[in-house]
Amino acid sequence: MSARTTQTSAAAPLRVVVLADSDTRWKWGALTARRLAPAGREVRLDGRLLRGRATPTPRQLAEVGVEADSLREVSAAEFLRAAFEERYDVVVLALVGGGVQAMLHGLRHVWGARAEGRRPVVVTGYVGVVYEKLADGLLLRHGADLVLANSMQDADRFRAVYEGVGADPDAVTEVALPFLGGEPYRGEKQDRPRTVVFAAQPSVPETRKDRVYLLERLIGHARRHPEREVLLKLRSRPGEHTTHIEELPYQKLARRLDRPSNFRLAYGHMGEVLDRTDLLVTVSSTAALESLHRRIPTAVLTDLGVREALGNHHFTGSGILASFDELDAGHLPVPDEEWLARQGVAADGSYQHAYDAARERLAELLRTPRLPPLETYYTHRTAPGYLPGILARHHLAPDGAPLPGAPVADRAPGPLRRAVRETARGAYRHGVQRVAPLIRRLGEL
Incomplete structure (x- = not known):
């Protein structure tokens, strides 16, 4: 050569x-x-x-x-x-x-x-x-x-x-997480209201009672602090799915609640939302690590307990566990530096070598x-x-070979096929978000 x-x-x-x-x-x-x-x-x-x-x-x-x-x-x-x-x-x-x-x-x-x-x-x-x-x-x-x-x-x-x-x-x-980044937090800005963001998760918590509780507390925080902007950051719009099935979308629950003008739903890229965040609140979302990486004040809620089922047990020792009562009173958690280092949250500048x-x-x-x-x-x-x-x-045989009849697409699906596929996905979402909860409630009678 x-x-x-x-x-x-x-x-x-x-x-x-x-x-x-x-x-x-x-x-x-x-x-x-x-x-x-x-x-x-x-x-x-x-x-x-x-x-x-x-x-x-x-x-x-x-x-x-x-x-x-x-x-x-x-x-x-x-x-x-x-x-x-x-x-x-x-x-x-x-x-x-x-x-x-x-x-x-x-x-x-x-x-x-x-x-x-x-x-x-x-x-x-x-x-x-x-x-x-x-x-x-x-x-x-x-x-x-x-x-x-x-x-x-x-x-x-x-x-x-x-x-x-x-x-x-x-x-x-x-x-380290590949999506950490963004400008470090430099404190509240005078040209906009203080912004509190709740990072929602599709499957945590699971029950209607717990989700409504979090919504009511978030709305209550907005009422107590009318000078603040309170955002409920959502992962997907109605009808869309993420990694986890969301039986009780926050959008649907929020429609039934009286909301002040300084409370609203937010979508979009998490990094762009964090650009204007002064306090990030969540149950256990990875967004907490993104926020901590940028030195934004961050709180992981204890209101529903510190439990493996919620995932917030991962944050024990972090120094950022807090309740809505504490946040309403103005508490800003201070993270433990040693815990941050072990979590790959390299706010010290070493992230470039991760x-x-x-x-x-x-x-x-x-x-x-x-x-x-x-x-x-x-x-x-x-x-x-x-x-x-x-x-x-995944339509694979015991030796890893595709099974006979395994779905293969040699070309882009046509309009009819796309329509059928979207209809099937819509039916699935309807079953997950409407029929399944109804059957579950009937079973509890």
Whole structure:
């Protein structure tokens, strides 16, 4: 090979494909892909959205604000076929745990057919705070070349889980959340009212009673402080789905309440909302870490208890746990610096180096002439009663091959097919948000 050819190859764009199953995971996967790229190397980013109940709408994708060289919806079988045919350097699996596990088995199957044996590097991780299903989610992600941990604390926990079951922990790599950033908070501004933002979550809390309570307290805060602007920041508009099913949208509950003029619903990019935030309030949203990174006063609510089911137990020791009574009285929590450091909230300026180790590991793997086959912890020997069901949900056979009749889209769906698909998704949302709660209430009579 000539020197000129070597230089051209070294300068070739890094070809990355991100497979995501929701708007938040697309955001995590795409931003992670760009942060992992070696300094100075251009990235060719292809986005693939796994068809399902949480497939993001065009509006949700626009709100995420991450550009890709190509972006389209695919089935699992179509993605696996493309992963075999295309010459990708890196595959980022931005999926729920079961989706990651199914794709790992599917990729192992299709790449086993490659004559030259060269395969892409596979990367996965979590979109935010890991406060539930730690072992389950981690073991479903085992087998990727890099399992990214968003903090020192997560990296320690991830390795402990893998070591505890006899799985190889070497893939665990400490990074930070890829979407931290923005201008540091510099205090309240004179040209606008003080702004209090409540970051809502689709599935926390779950019950109508708890959600109405939070709404009433937020509205009550607005009434007590008419000089403030109080925003309820929502993840999705009516009819849209995110990663989690939302049976009781706040928009629907808020319509029944009397609201003051300084209280309103807000949508849009979280970073842009934080640009005008003076106090961020939440139950356990990852938005708290974004806010803390920017040194914005942040409060994690204790009104409904500090419980694993709510996820706010993750913030014990943070110094930011508070109740609405305290916030109404003017309390501003002060975060614990040591806790922040262990959570990857690098407000001290070290965030720019958070991906250095991951970039080095990726570069080393890319230089390896022949990577070994993907080796997952879950196999038909270790989990014969669990794994087949996970694969079947993604139309994969026990060996990872697409099952006969697995949905494959060779071309963009026509108007009729799109209409049928949207009707089906609408029926699903109606069942989740209207029929299921009604049946649940009838069952309690």
